[in-house]
Amino acid sequence: MTDTPIAPLPDEPLPQVPAADHPLPVTAVTCLEDRAHVERTAVVDLPAGVSRLRLGPVSALAVDRTLRAEAPGGGGVRVLDARVVRSWVPRAPLPPTAGDSELRHRVHALEQEQQAETRVRERLEARLALLAQLAADLLREIGEGAGRGELERSRWGRELDRIDGERDAHGEKLRVSRARLEELAEDLAAARRALDAAEQEPAELFAHVEVTVEAEAAGRAELKVGHLTPCALWRPAYRASLAGGRLVLETEAVVWQRTGEDWSGARLTFSTARSALASEPPRLTEDVLSLRERTAEERRTVEVELREEEIGTTGPSADGLPGVDDGGEVRVLRAASPASVPADGRAHRIPLTVFDTAASSEFAAAPELSPLVTRVVRFRNDAGHALLAGPVDLVQGSGFTGRGELRFTAPGAAAELSFGSSDGHRVVRETEEGRGTTGITGRTVVTRTVRLHLSRFSAPEERDEQVVTVRERIPVSEVSSVEVKLRKEACSPPPDELDSEGVVRWDVPLPPGGRRTLTLVYEVSAASKVAGL
Template sequence: MATATSASGSDRAERSAGGGDAGGGDAGGGAEGGASAGGAGAAAGAPHPSAARVVTLFEDRAEVVRAARVEVGAGAQWIAIGGVSVFVDERTVQARVAGAGAEGAVRVTAARVRWRAHREAALGREAIDALSREQREASRRAGAAERARDRASRREAHLDQLLATWSQAMSEVPKDAGEPARLASWRAGVEALHAALAEALGASADARGARAHAEDDARRAAARLREGSIEQPRYEAVVEVEVHAPAPQPVEIELTYRVACAIWRPEHLARLSVAPAGAAAAGAGGAGAQGAGGSVELTTWAAAWQATGEAWENVTARFSTARPSRSAEAPLLADDVLRARRRAEVDRRRVVVEARDQAIATAGLGRGARAVDEMPGVDDGGEPLIFEAAEPVTLPSDGRPTRIEIARRSLPAELALVLYPEAHPAAHLRATVTLDGGGGRPRPLLAGPVKVARGGSLIGRARLDFVGAGEPFELGFGVDDAVRVRRTVDEEQDTSAITGSRKIRRRVKLSLSNLSSDVKRVLVTERIPVSEVADVEIALGEAPGWALDAEDGFLRGRVELPPKGLKTMSFSYELRAAASVVLPF
């Protein structure tokens, strides 16, 4: 490879003003160019065509590797390469000479971007000529129709005159002079005149209609011709590369640059396949046994959009999670002001308690098996990821999404029917999956929308958060309509007459029913309040078949529902508050 050099117009001018390099650089000039040691400062002639080879899409831009085959002469010269978007970032342009034969022979010493605008008609010459021919043809048809209408009008006037003459002649004939043969002749004559007049009227109407259609066609063609002939400014960019060659030879110049108006986002498809054992236990509705096995096929696509104006045909597409627009900056520091005030006497005598729903934040799923001993940190596992399409792709510059498959893996899953009666009366099928690498190095799963399917049926859409390599995660695969629950809450309140303390007893009863002909094993999750105040105590009462997570207040129980069966689960808890406590209920 020849030595690559990149510079914008201003950088090249500053370096040239200092005397250039050993191989001969610019004698002067900035972005507008100047005389070089080997020839004119600006590339002459039409830009050389180029083709995109590799496109790497980032979050908000793309990096393009483009190549052009050119013939260079001896000495220094500027080569113009076209096909570049007007949104190119000049600071990122790099140029080099590719090919084994160019090693040490041809050198690239500078590269710059020139933007130019020229006026051109909205339509090409061929389209304008076609519209002109169409307009002339429509005008010719309108003229022919007008002449036909004129002939029909003259014949119509002539026939009207003949009928008037016939009527005048008939009025002069005596009433008793008519003979049958002569009357028949007169009747035939007038009928012939009426038929000819009707024909002339029809021909005149047809001619008027043909003329109207031809005039409409001529007006439309003239309007399209006027619109197509309007000249509008067209902007284009070319990359000019300064090349030094010892002798005339063909070379391949490779450009690397970044361009805006191109983005990509990941999206997934999760397809659940139930194992035979799980299918036998579940029936047609899904996994009915707690811990039943199955597999989830995860397919990841890169949805790419580009409106750069470039032609990306049969390119090697890469998709990176790096963010070149983000620079490392220290956060802005601000004062965190704390204020203290003396408690009022009324505040000392009472404690106001508020109730709230708290989302439990956990680092990871909290269950399932990890595939790695230690999770990667920022330093050893936070490198940007690059995904590459398996085959060349074409990304049209129309601003519409193009989906390219970048990953596919099949992972074992643990299936369970889960029920949250306080939130929803139906059971959901949940799959717990560990993001394993399948013998290789596991790669994380990017956050994005996911379509969930069970077998050949699409269940719905969901949102998948970022999943680290080797971490367990869960996916929902729809509702099992066969399992239903009815939840009732009974509450009793008691206030002590002497101390003023309050007791609130609540009893929750769940009635679970199985409408199918298969056994259903369901994991039921309920909750009780958790006190953060010493003056409020919460105690779990009778809870047969429930396991309590005292830290978060979750109750979990497993129940087996027989076919067409019904079971009942219940638990109770008691809330005790001192007299000085003001409860929200």
């Protein structure tokens, strides 16, 4: 009967495998709206039994509770435990670069000068020690020669004078060098105090993954580690190229990440899942409604007011960096090939899909908002996936023409893009208002007349007509005491459409150099008890 190995406690030493680092590169990344899920793969040599491996380094921002390690290949290898271990390591002293401050450059220059002056002092001290030894040898020779009766007064005098002269010269140089070193030490201490007060150089945080595995037999095994990390996000972006009646739309993912490590040659997946959303429903609170009798003044009058109402649509807020509008369903997009994203916090564009489709265009005008006529291009989404809301770089035959915005578009649905204003069209808007009261009912009638003067300035070689779609709006009443009526008999020409939102539309054909005047007349009538109109 054989004994089954028992996994030791995490704090106990494991003599089977020494604590060595194994590379744990990033192989796949799933970018979410405000974070990323990182997958790593390592191939290690395992002995039989229980082993503890130190893999990494990894990003210190790894979320511990999302860490998961497994052996996908099986083969008798089982992961018993995995955890992230972090440690602070002082940064290595590196020379300053062009992006560092002048104070850091000064500290570096003083340190270099201090090192050079220290080497000069050491050479002078060694030279003086050698001269002292030479003087001692010469005096010993003089004593021995005088004892034997050998007198060489002239040579001994010359040698002693030469040694004394060199000792005096080098001693003066040594004094100057020591004084300079003292000045450098004072200047360097002051510069370091200023640097410590102005710029802190914190230790760098490193992280590793400690994995405890059990292998039935010795051999190579593959380990896969996954975890979430913050400081990474993505947003969709597009590039639309219009040529003739065709539109080429390129879908890209713009990725920002500052996780502390580069993603090199990783498989990138982009998801609209929001893992940060709460899984619990909001708490219910009481909303108390109370009723009261209207006053006599409130019964006699009805207060109304004109207000601007924006037609609401679903989608992210436009304030700051918008979120990802996915139409309420999680969408997943994958990059066609592995890509690299450095951890510099800058935007990096990753190509996703490209499709070419037929496109139709029209010239649209909303004179109440702008005197310009805009070219609107409509096309069908043939990308094979939903087009998420995002900015679009617009390109025509002359090159880059501006930037637009694409709304969420389902696969196969129609979409539209604005390619900027047309220089050959102008619209001038004039308004008139008349007010009167009917004699029988006493109702107040406000008549508004809007005249739109539409002009086209064409080049000499243009011969075809261009249809301009003009949209104007009329008020929409929310109370029965106020009525809004479009007087079609007074409109010239009559509008082609009036929708429920009060938007009036004309399709106006304009020949080269043509001019048209559109007249819109509507009435707003209110009962005598209505106030504020």
